[in-house]
Each structure stands twice: as structure tokens, then as C-alpha cells.
Amino acid sequence: MARQDQQRLASPATLADVARVAGVDMSTASRVLRGDSAQRVREETRDRIIKVAEELAYRPNSLARGLRTARTYTLGMVVPQLDNPVFAAAIRGAELAATALGYSLLISHREPGATATTIAKLSQTNRVDGLLVASLDDDAVLRTDLAAAQVPFVLMNRVLPGAPLSVVLDSRAAARKAVDHLVGLGHRRIAHLAGRDQGFNAAQRLEGYRDGLAAAGIGFDEALVAIAGYTAEGGAEAMRQLMPQKPTAVLAATLVSAAGAMSELHAAGWRIPQDISVAGLHDAPVARLLYPSLTTVMMPTEEMGRLAATLLVRRLAGEHPVPVPPLPPGALIARASTGPVPR
Structure with missing residues (x-):
């Protein structure tokens, strides 16, 4: 194990560690990681701080913050399938971003056609601050459910006319x-x-x-x-x-x-x-x-989850992030299942 990894295991990373590695002062690192939009931070600086926080496995004290602000610092994530690799990767990306930004992630599984109270229960019973939603439901069902939730949300892997933010793949x-x-x-x-x-x-x-x-x-x-x-x-x-x-x-x-x-x-x-x-x-x-x-x-399904969680935290901080374009596909990986047309 590398010396840096041994040190990380021996003592959890602090905010000072994140600021030092990212090359910023502690106040800037703190504002970014708690989603504070009161002062402008350049996008590349924000991304660098979040990346460093992920690499150092930085864990802020969300409990203390929650007591001060009456927020839970928890995001809810609703997916239609748990055994689908697409959603597994999206969950992984969302969790990495949420953790770096000082939030926990609560996963809820909702089968297509399930009762329209699933999302509302997640937001009300578990008191999440916002929702990441990937749903296979019809637009009318999803729209009703999101209205009942009464918390900010970002859609993943689909669009809904009138919804402010969606992160989709091309x-x-x-x-x-x-x-x-x-x-x-x-x-x-x-x-x-x-x-x-x-x-x-x-x-x-x-x-x-x-x-x-x-x-x-x-x-x-x-x-x-x-x-x-x-x-x-x-x-x-x-x-x-x-x-x-x-x-x-x-x-x-x-x-x-x-x-x-x-x-x-x-x-x-x-x-x-x-x-x-x-x-x-x-x-x-x-x-x-x-x-x-x-x-x-x-x-880029993991990137989709990471970006969606980041946008949601920015909304919770009072920002108004602009919609993002569809994320382009990566390379085609040619394997043994494809070959020349049969003669």
C-alpha cells in the first residue's frame, strides 16, 4: 500500500487537507463542499475541489451541520431497477459526488407502475433535502409524484416537459x-x-x-x-x-x-x-x-449520476444551474458477438 494510502487510513482527511491539495484556501473549499453559492467560484476550481475531496475520501460532519441548519444533508435517489448495470453505475457516480459535497445518499427502488406515493414517501418520511429520479413511469404519473414530494429534484436518463433539470445520455x-x-x-x-x-x-x-x-x-x-x-x-x-x-x-x-x-x-x-x-x-x-x-x-452512466448529484446540491444551495446537453457516448467495444455478415 502506498504511503499516502496508509496515511489516509490512519487519519481521516480534513478540510485543510482538501484545501491544501486543491491549492485553495479553506474558506473556498468549505463553500464549495457545503454547496454555498453566496460567492462565485470558478467552475474549474469547483471541479478540482470536488475531485480532490473524492480522492481523499473526505467526510464532513453532516450531523453537526444538520443541527445548525435544520437540513438532513441527505439526497434521495429513485431507480426502477437495482439489478441493471446502468443504474448501478449511476448510483456509484451520484454517491461519489454526494459524499464529496457533504451529503449522504439514500436509494429507493421503484418498479414501473408502482403506486404514485413512492417518491413522496421518500421525501417526507425520510426527510431528504432533494431527489435524483430515474423513472420508467409515464409523464403524468411522474409529474404528479414529483409535485407531491415538494423538494427540488433532478431527473436522470429521461426528460419531463417543464422539469428544470435533467441529465441524459445521447x-x-x-x-x-x-x-x-x-x-x-x-x-x-x-x-x-x-x-x-x-x-x-x-x-x-x-x-x-x-x-x-x-x-x-x-x-x-x-x-x-x-x-x-x-x-x-x-x-x-x-x-x-x-x-x-x-x-x-x-x-x-x-x-x-x-x-x-x-x-x-x-x-x-x-x-x-x-x-x-x-x-x-x-x-x-x-x-x-x-x-x-x-x-x-x-x-457515461457514472458521470450522469455524478453530474446529477452535483446539480442537485447546487440547486439546494440556491443556485440556478443551466441545463446540460446530453452526455455523448464513449467508444464502441468490438467483442466476439459481432462478425461479418453470413455468406
Whole structure:
């Protein structure tokens, strides 16, 4: 273990440590880490202080602050799936940012279609100061629930008309990148396992899929699109629907639905990638463990959680942060699940 790590374990980092490493005075570090917007701090300075606080595992005394200010210094985070790598990464990013800014993070799992009181109970019973919300519910349900919560919120991985702040991924660009890869391998009968019907991200991914087809001069065929949702079971069922269409490649909207599709293809005796190539959006360690390993497009889901938590704390401090553009996808990771079009 490095000497610096040994020292960190021996004595917790202090505010003075954060200020020293970040190259600022303690008052500046304190203002940033408690979300104080009374005095302006340059964005690069703010980011540097937060990064140093994360690296040093700085833990402010939130209990003492809460007693002084009548706040809990706790953020609530609502996610629709706990077993989905996408939300696991978002939780990790939000927790890192919240901790660096002096907040705790409370996770709540809300299945799509659950009662509309889930978010309100989280804010009222647990007295969180603000909410990070990733939801698969319809706009009307989500809007009612957020109004009942009566605390500031930031949406993640979706938009809601009229909501002040959302942090989303550029799913359209990611889907286009995956289709370009499949087209480059010679595929022209490319199917799509779409996300939730009428969902924001599902629509974005479908548009990216269509963008890629159009750029390659391939006509769009509705028969090659099936709704899979965001579960392995949905991916398997959608793949069963598409098999009679004889696609040579398939793009799944998520890593989880791609895994379900691959399981169904194996059961039906289709060889991957000799008979059909499979690609998915989002990357996680499980993509390397599938057989064969899955080609994916990397998405900045951890950064999404970090940015959403940071924006929420700034709102709680009285700031009015401006909306942020969609976060662009990362690289396409070509693995064994994709190959040339069958001859």
C-alpha cells in the first residue's frame, strides 16, 4: 500500500487537507463542499475541489451541520431497477459526488407502475433535502409524484416537459454508432430490440437506429423492430418475434435485453456471430462474461449520476444551474458477438 494510502487510513482527511491539495484556501473549499453559492467560484476550481475531496475520501460532519441548519444533508435517489448495470453505475457516480459535497445518499427502488406515493414517501418520511429520479413511469404519473414530494429534484436518463433539470445520455448517437459498426461488417438486415414503448430513451435509440440505416442507404423495416423493454425476459421474447424475419444482426437497446436475446438465440441453435451478430448499448463487466463476449457502446452512466448529484446540491444551495446537453457516448467495444455478415 502506498504511503499516502496508509496515511489516509490512519487519519481521516480534513478540510485543510482538501484545501491544501486543491491549492485553495479553506474558506473556498468549505463553500464549495457545503454547496454555498453566496460567492462565485470558478467552475474549474469547483471541479478540482470536488475531485480532490473524492480522492481523499473526505467526510464532513453532516450531523453537526444538520443541527445548525435544520437540513438532513441527505439526497434521495429513485431507480426502477437495482439489478441493471446502468443504474448501478449511476448510483456509484451520484454517491461519489454526494459524499464529496457533504451529503449522504439514500436509494429507493421503484418498479414501473408502482403506486404514485413512492417518491413522496421518500421525501417526507425520510426527510431528504432533494431527489435524483430515474423513472420508467409515464409523464403524468411522474409529474404528479414529483409535485407531491415538494423538494427540488433532478431527473436522470429521461426528460419531463417543464422539469428544470435533467441529465441524459445521447442514446441516439450511441445507437447510430452501433449500427455503423454492423453496417461496416456488411450487415443490411439489422433488427432492433427497442426499449419501453413511448419512452424517451427508446425513442432516441430508435432514431439512432434509423439514422444508421439511412446513412447506409438501407430502408427502414418495421418488421425488424420489436419492443423488448429493459429486462432479459423482454429481450428473449422480442428475439423470438424477430427470428422468423431472418436478421443477420441485432442491436439491443440495453445490455440486459441483449443478454436475454443471446440466451434465446443459443436455445434456438443460432450461432453468434456466425449466424447472427449481436450488439448492445452500455458496457459493464458482465458484457465480457457473456458467451460470446458482447460488443457494446460505452455510455457515461457514472458521470450522469455524478453530474446529477452535483446539480442537485447546487440547486439546494440556491443556485440556478443551466441545463446540460446530453452526455455523448464513449467508444464502441468490438467483442466476439459481432462478425461479418453470413455468406
